[in-house]
Amino acid sequence: MRVLPSTSGSSVWVVVAEGCNPATDPQDCPERRGELFASNASSSLVQKGFYELPLQAEEILGYSGNGQFAYDQITLGGNGAGGPALNNTMFAGIATKDFLIGTMGLTPWGVNFTDSNNPVPSLLTSLKNAGLVTSNSWGYSAGAFYSPKQTSGSLTFGGYDASRFVPNNLTFTRGPDIARDLLIGIQTITSGTDSLLLEGVVAMIDSTVAQIWLPNEACRRFEEIFGLVWDETAELYLVNDTLHQKLVDEDPSVTFTIGSNTTSSDIINIVLPYGAFDLTADWPLTTNGTARYFPLRRAANASQVVLGRTFLQEAYLIVDYDRNNFSLSRAVFPDTNVPQQLVTILPPSEKGSSHGRLAKGAIIGIGVGTAAIIVALIATFLYLMRRRWLPSAPKIQVTTNAPEETKPELDAQQTPNFSGMGTPVSLNSTPVEAKGSQRFPREMYDPSIIRPEVQGDSRRPVELAECARVVRHELSG
Incomplete structure (x- = not known):
C-alpha cells in the first residue's frame, strides 16, 4: 500500500x-x-x-x-x-x-x-x-517529478542524505506546541521584480497537506501576476489551456525568502519553478474529468498559513527532535548514478561524532x-x-x-x-x-x-x- x-x-x-x-x-x-x-x-x-x-x-x-x-x-x-x-x-x-x-x-x-x-x-x-x-530524527524532500530527471522523493530515518541538498548555517528551533512545531518566518515571496507578499508571516511546514496556504492578500497578488482565477465550486485555482501555455512559455519562478522569524538577518531562498505549480486535479477534487490547477489556497487567518508538499519539492527538511531543532535547505536533484551520502544523526548523549557516510x-x-x-x-x-x-x-x-x-x-x-x-x-x-x-x-x-x-x-x-x-x-x- x-x-x-x-x-x-x-x-x-x-x-x-x-x-x-x-x-x-x-x-x-x-x-x-x-x-x-x-x-x-x-x-x-x-x-x-x-x-x-x-x-x-x-x-x-x-x-x-x-x-x-x-x-x-x-x-x-x-x-x-x-x-x-x-x-x-x-x-x-x-x-x-x-x-x-x-x-x-x-x-x-x-x-x-x-x-x-x-x-x-x-x-x-x-x-x-x-x-x-x-536518534529521533529524519530528513525528507518530496522530490521533483516535473524535473527532466523526474527525481524521486527522499526520506531517511535517523539521519539525512547529504547528496540531496545545499547545506547552509540556518537552524530553526521547534515550537512549543507539538501539533504546530515546524514554524518558520516567510519574509518575502517574489517572482522576478514582483512582490507577492505584503508583509512577513509565520508559516507551518506540513507535508500532510498538498498545497501552499497563504494570506488572502498574497493570493490576490498571485492572481494579478499570474492571471489565476479562483473557482468557487472546486475551491481551486483552475488553469485553462490558454493560461497554462502562457505560463509554460514564460516559465516564471517564485522565490520564498525564509528566516527563523519574519525579520531575522539569516535567511535562505527556496525557488519554485512554474513546473512545481503545474498540477492536474482529478477525482475527488473535480467531478467532471481532469483540470489543471495551481496549488495555492487562501488562508483565512494566521494559523492557516501552511507550506505543504508543493513547497517541499524544492526544499530538504531535517528534523532533530532530540536537540529540539530543524533545518531547511535548497533541494538538489542528482543524477541516478550519483551515490547517496547518508549521514547518521547521533543522540545528544553521544559526543565526539562527526558527519560521515554510512x-x-x-x-x-x-x-x-x-x-x-x-x-x-x-x-x-x-x-x-x-x-x-x-x-x-x-x-x-x-x-x-x-x-x-x-x-x-x-x-x-x-x-x-x-x-x-x-x-x-x-x-x-x-x-x-x-x-x-x-x-x-x-x-x-x-x-x-x-x-x-x-x-x-x-x-x-x-x-x-x-x-x-x-x-x-x-x-x-
Whole structure:
C-alpha cells in the first residue's frame, strides 16, 4: 500500500474498503487511493477502537476523518527488499477522502487513548526502540517529478542524505506546541521584480497537506501576476489551456525568502519553478474529468498559513527532535548514478561524532519514489505490506526520549469492527470526539533561540530508496 510521509503525524494510516464506493467512485478507486487494506485477510490483526483522527494541525484547514485503529506487523519497503519489520505497530484504517492516500507519521509523539494508561509509541519511536535508528530524527524532500530527471522523493530515518541538498548555517528551533512545531518566518515571496507578499508571516511546514496556504492578500497578488482565477465550486485555482501555455512559455519562478522569524538577518531562498505549480486535479477534487490547477489556497487567518508538499519539492527538511531543532535547505536533484551520502544523526548523549557516510551494509532499504499521481498531489510513495505477527499484543509504552508532552488523548465509547471481521463499521459516521480539555494551545514561539546544528557519524539512518511495487501478502479466509 502506498502512503505519504506526514511531518505532523505519528502513526500509519491506510485506506480500507469503505474508502471506495463501487456505486459512486471510479472503478480504479483502489489504485488511486494507494490500494486498500484487506482487513479480513489478516487473522492476526488486533483491534483497538474507532476514534477521531488526531488532526490538531490539519483541522484548522478543514480536514477531518475517523479511523479504525488496530495493531499488526508493518514492513517498510518493497517486497523482498529486506526492509525493517515492526511488530505490534498501531495503524488506522481510514475512509475519508480528505486524505486520498494514507499517511506515515514521522514525529516521535505517542498517541494517548483514554481507555489506556500509556500512550502508543509512534513509528519513529518504534524504529528507535528496535535499534534500527540511533536518534529521533529524519530528513525528507518530496522530490521533483516535473524535473527532466523526474527525481524521486527522499526520506531517511535517523539521519539525512547529504547528496540531496545545499547545506547552509540556518537552524530553526521547534515550537512549543507539538501539533504546530515546524514554524518558520516567510519574509518575502517574489517572482522576478514582483512582490507577492505584503508583509512577513509565520508559516507551518506540513507535508500532510498538498498545497501552499497563504494570506488572502498574497493570493490576490498571485492572481494579478499570474492571471489565476479562483473557482468557487472546486475551491481551486483552475488553469485553462490558454493560461497554462502562457505560463509554460514564460516559465516564471517564485522565490520564498525564509528566516527563523519574519525579520531575522539569516535567511535562505527556496525557488519554485512554474513546473512545481503545474498540477492536474482529478477525482475527488473535480467531478467532471481532469483540470489543471495551481496549488495555492487562501488562508483565512494566521494559523492557516501552511507550506505543504508543493513547497517541499524544492526544499530538504531535517528534523532533530532530540536537540529540539530543524533545518531547511535548497533541494538538489542528482543524477541516478550519483551515490547517496547518508549521514547518521547521533543522540545528544553521544559526543565526539562527526558527519560521515554510512557503510553500504548499514543501509536499510525502504521503498520510496515520487510521482505526480492522478489527483496531482506531488507525493512520496511509501510501500508497506502487512504480514503475520504474534497472536497476542502486549500493552506498549512510550520509551522515546522526546519531551513529555503527548498528543491529545483520543476518546471513544465504541469499538466497531473492520468490515469482514464482524459488524461492518461506517468510517464516515460521526466520530466520538477527542476530549477538548486535553488539547494543547496553538502558540506562536520565539524563534530567536538558535540550537546546535544536527550532528552525524557513520552509523545507521534508515533510508528510503526506490523499489518495485509491493505485493501484499494476504492470508486466506
